[in-house]
Structure formats: C-alpha cells, structure tokens
Amino acid sequence: MNQTFQFLQANGGELLYKTWEHLYISLIAVVLGIMAAVPLGVALTRMKKGAGTVIGIVNVIQTLPSLAILAFFIPLLGVGKVPAIAALFFYSVLPILRNTYTGILGVNQNLLESGKGIGMTAGEQIRLVELPLAAPVIMAGIRTSSIYLIGWATLASFIGGGGLGDYIFIGLNLYQPEYIIGGAVPVTIMAIAVDYVLGLTERKVTPDGLKDLKDAS
Template sequence: MATVLQFLSTYGNELLLKTWEHLLISIIASLLGILVAVPLGIALTRFPKGAGTVMGTLGIIQTFPSFAILAFFIPIVGVGKIPAIIALFFYSVLPILRNTYIGVTGVKRSLLEAGRGMGMTGWERIRYVEVPLAIPVIMAGIRLSTVYLIGWATLAAYIGAGGLGDYIFSGLNLFQAKFIIAGAVPVTILALLTDLLLGRIETWVTPKGMRKMKEAA
C-alpha cells in the first residue's frame, strides 16, 4: 500500500493525463467506427450480394498485426494520435458492421410489411422499425469493439500517441514492474467501466417491449 501511495504521489497527475489520453483515443476511434459502420451495415442489407465482399475485406484487414497497421500510417500521417486513431478505427469497424447487418436482417419481414402497409417510406421503416428492433445486436457490437479498442490503444504509445501504453512500454524497457502495473490496471478498469456504461446505454435505448421480453426470459 505504501508503494502504491508513493507511486501515486509521484506520478498521480501524469497517470490521470495518460488515462485521459488513452480514453480519448479509444472513444474517438470508436465513434468514428459507429458513424461509418452502422450506416454501412444498414446499406449492405439493401445490397446483400456485396455484403460478403465488404465484410471479407474488413476481416482480412483485421488479421493484420496491430503494429503493422500503425507502422503503415506513419509515412502517410506521421506519428502521434492521428495515425493511432486511424488504425484503431479500422479495427473498430468490423464488429459493429457485422452486428448491424445481422441485427437489421434479423428483423421479421412481417413487421416490415406492416410498416409498408401503414405507408411508411423506406427511411421511416429504417428509423422506426429496423434500427429500434436491431439495437440490442448493434449495441453488442459497439460494446465489443469499444472494449477491444481500449486494450489495443496501449499499442498507440509505440508511435508516440501517449496513453497508458507509455507506462507499459517504459516498464518493459526498464524492467520496472510498477510501471507495467500502473499501465495495465487502469486499462482493465477502463474496459470494465466502459462495458458497464455501454450496457446501461443498451438497456436505455432498447424498446420497452423488447426489454420486458428479455426480463421475462
């Protein structure tokens, strides 16, 4: 305990700054992934023949090592937070895209026909029928992607983007376990808290009828 307090008294402000940097990088990449993947996933449900190609391509990109993606963008945009966010963005897209596609295609055709019979336009069916009913599946993809990004963001320190990865790399280079722990423990806490928060948001945005069905089950 004394060692922890001593470490916090020495590096407390720096630890808060790096935690903020880490969270900022992760959240921006995740938000960009949501902005791109959710509309694209919905669009692919209208063009199912192209869905396999797009998801296959993104799946191949996800097999690339994280360091390789980070290194690829260095000659293009340099080092720092921007290439880290871009690399993490590519990793965030596939889980959100796949879950959006699965969630929307899983909506019962009878409900869509009912919406069409009520005179809803294509956009209105997306907004009022498909997305609300698919939101639990979409949110599951967002939760998975964001939690993964928080872990992967530790590698951003490799290209000077800051974050808690700085402590982990410093600890490995200096053979100082306290720095490794100072980086790893907050990352774990951030991931758990983020998953909990997104779980609450998922419950909040899920239509009441679906919530009651889940509770009953």
C-alpha cells in the same frame, strides 16, 4: 506495494492525464467506427450480392497485426494521436458492421410490411423500425469494439500517441513492475467502466417489448 505507492505519489497527476488521453483516443476511434459501420451495415442488407465480400474484406483487415497497421499510417499521417486513432478505427469497424448487418437482417419482415402498409418511407422504416429493433445486437457490437480498442490503444505509445501504454512500455523496458501496474490496472478499470456505461445505454435504446423478452429469457 511500497513501490506502487511511491509511483502513485510521483506520477498521480500525469496518470490522470494519460488515463484521459487513453480514453479519448479509444472513444474517438469507436465513434468514427459507429459512424462508418452502422450506415454501411444497413446498406449491405439492401445488397443482394456483395455483402459477404465486403464483410470478408473487413475480416481480413481485422486479422492484420496491430503494429503493422500502426506502421502503415506513419508515412501517411506521421506520428501522434491522428495515426493511432486511424489505426484503431480500422479495428473498430468489424464488430459493429457485422452486428449491424445481422441485427437488421433479423428484424421481423411482417413488421416491415406493416410499416409499408401505413405509408412509411424506406428511411422511416430504417429509423423507426429496423434500427430500434436491431439496437441490442448493434450495441453488443459497439460494446465488444470498445473493450477491444481500450486494450489495443496501449499500442499507440509506439507511435507517440500517448495514453497508458507509455507506462506499460516504460515498465517493460526498464524492468519496473510499478509502471506496468500503473498502466495496466487503469486500462482494465476503464474497460469495465465503459462496458457498464454502454450496457446502461443498450437498455435505454432497446424498445420496452424487447427488454421484457430479454429479461424473461
């Protein structure tokens, strides 16, 4: 306990910076994942063939070891935050893509026919009907992806990406538990906080009727 207190005294300012650095890397990767996976998930629902193949390919990428993905980007992007974000982006895509695809397919077809009946274009149906109704499922994928990435972002330290992984690996290399605790505890707190914030966001973007059904269940 005394060692942990001394660690906080000596590294408090740097700890805050590395916490912000860790969050920055993780959230940028998640935002890029949302920008890529949500439109792709919607597009896959319009494909009669090939959707399963695309999701299967993304599944294969997801199974590749994290360090292998990080190492793959070093010759292409060098070291630092950029290759770390690129690697994390790959891992962010699958949960969001899969949930977007599943959520859009689960929209009641009668509602879509009603939209067509009142003259909605395909784009308006996606924006005003399908995405709002699929929002809880999509947000569940975003929450899962965000929590995973906050944990995986510790590996960014291996390629100079910074973040709280620096403390964890220093602690492992020097056999100093206070460094491991100093890196691991903020990661855990960050994951819980981000999940809570995204849970509030999920409720805001979910149509009221779906909220009532969810609360009733």
